[in-house]
Amino acid sequence: MPKSSDEREVIPRPSGASAWEERGISRRDFMKFCTATAAALALPVSLVPRIAEALEADGRPSVIWLEFQGCTGDSEALLRAANPTVGEIVLDVLSVDYHETIMAAAGHQAEEARLKTEKERSGKYIAVVEGAIPVKDGGIYCCVGGRSAVDIAREVCGGALATIAVGTCASFGGIPAAAPNPTGAVSVSEAVPGATVVNIPGCPLNTDNLVATIVHFITFGKLPAVDGKGRPLFAFGKRIHDNCERRAHFDAGQYVEQWGDQGHRKGYCLYKMGCKGPETFHNCPTQRYNEKTSWPVGAGHGCAGCSEPHFWDTMTPFYRRLPNVPGFGIEMTADKIGLGLAAGTAAAFGIHGVVSALRKGDESDEGKEG
Numbered sequence: 001m002p003k004s005s006d007e008r009e010v011i012p013r014p015s016g017a018s019a020w021e022e023r024g025i026s027r028r029d030f031m032k033f034c035t036a037t038a039a040a041l042a043l044p045v046s047l048v049p050r051i052a053e054a055l056e057a058d059g060r061p062s063v064i065w066l067e068f069q070g071c072t073g074d075s076e077a078l079l080r081a082a083n084p085t086v087g088e089i090v091l092d093v094l095s096v097d098y099h100e101t102i103m104a105a106a107g108h109q110a111e112e113a114r115l116k117t118e119k120e121r122s123g124k125y126i127a128v129v130e131g132a133i134p135v136k137d138g139g140i141y142c143c144v145g146g147r148s149a150v151d152i153a154r155e156v157c158g159g160a161l162a163t164i165a166v167g168t169c170a171s172f173g174g175i176p177a178a179a180p181n182p183t184g185a186v187s188v189s190e191a192v193p194g195a196t197v198v199n200i201p202g203c204p205l206n207t208d209n210l211v212a213t214i215v216h217f218i219t220f221g222k223l224p225a226v227d228g229k230g231r232p233l234f235a236f237g238k239r240i241h242d243n244c245e246r247r248a249h250f251d252a253g254q255y256v257e258q259w260g261d262q263g264h265r266k267g268y269c270l271y272k273m274g275c276k277g278p279e280t281f282h283n284c285p286t287q288r289y290n291e292k293t294s295w296p297v298g299a300g301h302g303c304a305g306c307s308e309p310h311f312w313d314t315m316t317p318f319y320r321r322l323p324n325v326p327g328f329g330i331e332m333t334a335d336k337i338g339l340g341l342a343a344g345t346a347a348a349f350g351i352h353g354v355v356s357a358l359r360k361g362d363e364s365d366e367g368k369e370g
Contacts, residue, residue, distance in 0.1 A: 127157045275302030
């Protein structure tokens with residue numbers, strides 16, 4: 001006799017390495033992903049097995065992804081993630097229990113899914129917030145399910161183990177908070193004081209940085225080290241200018257003077273065309289977008305500084321070049337830099353010559369005494 005619905009055998013969901021293999025990911029590809037993640041996190045290769053072990057373990061962290069005042073660009077970036085793909089992220093790395101854009105449920109069913117995770121996983125889930133949060137006039141300018149974004153954010157982030165603000169709008173207010181900021185848009189940190197928040201800005205964010213942050217959390221049980229603006233140091237610890245593929249042209253005083261000119265075609269420095277790389281901290285040159293194939297400067301457009309606070313107000317006009325910046329000065333020409341280095345080298349050789357002469361004198365005196 002066929003078994004009743006209560007007697008039927010429940011086939012458990014594959015976990016660990018078998019879950020990755022069932023989705024067509026070979027062991028080799030899985031280890032390549034772990035190695036790439038370790039590299040993104042600036043971790044030694046010796047920790048790759050630990051990352052692999054953490055990802056293969058059961059117990060995917062629950063995620064509630066909130067979407068407020070934004071263009072959905074960060075969700076779009078997530079949908080175009082590769083190595084792992086969004087399917088692998090949602091099904092194998094994380095348990096995305098609520099995300100308006102990609103979840104099947106809608107309306108009251110969707111809100112019930114969020115409330116269920118809040119209740120059953122209180123203090124254990126990760127909150128991901130996309131978009132700024134308006135607080136003016138009681139937050140009426142952004143509502144979901146009849147509730148204001150600020151109320152939902154305070155409830156969800158307040159009960160989360162950690163909160164990740166994705167994109168510049170959630171991290172720093174972004175374009176919604178640009179002057180005159182009619183809705184009183186603020187960042188997640190400002191809207192939910194006291195919450196543990198890590199900021200991953202960018203317009204949009206690079207999904208690799210989000211995955212690396214979560215993998216770090218899964219592996220070590222804590223969020224990665226951050227800078228003074230709450231950004232992970234592994235992704236925002238260096239200026240774009242310092243890692244830029246066009247940096248050699250800057251040092252040589254070779255600049256694009258006009259869009260489409262000979263220098264532009266040769267890949268010269270875009271500083272004079274308004275590139276904000278010297279004042280922007282991000283790993284765009286090394287991590288890149290579109291499966292690590294390109295990024296704005298590589299495609300021939302200057303950096304807009306989108307990962308910096310208030311970039312829309314402070315970095316515009318986007319095609320006007322920066323004033324002097326910290327260091328030897330962005331306006332310093334290659335000739336002046338070269339002269340300075342030459343003078344320093346000459347001085348060094350001069351000192352070396354004096355020291356050598358003194359040493360020879362000492363040696364000759366010792367010979368005479370002997």
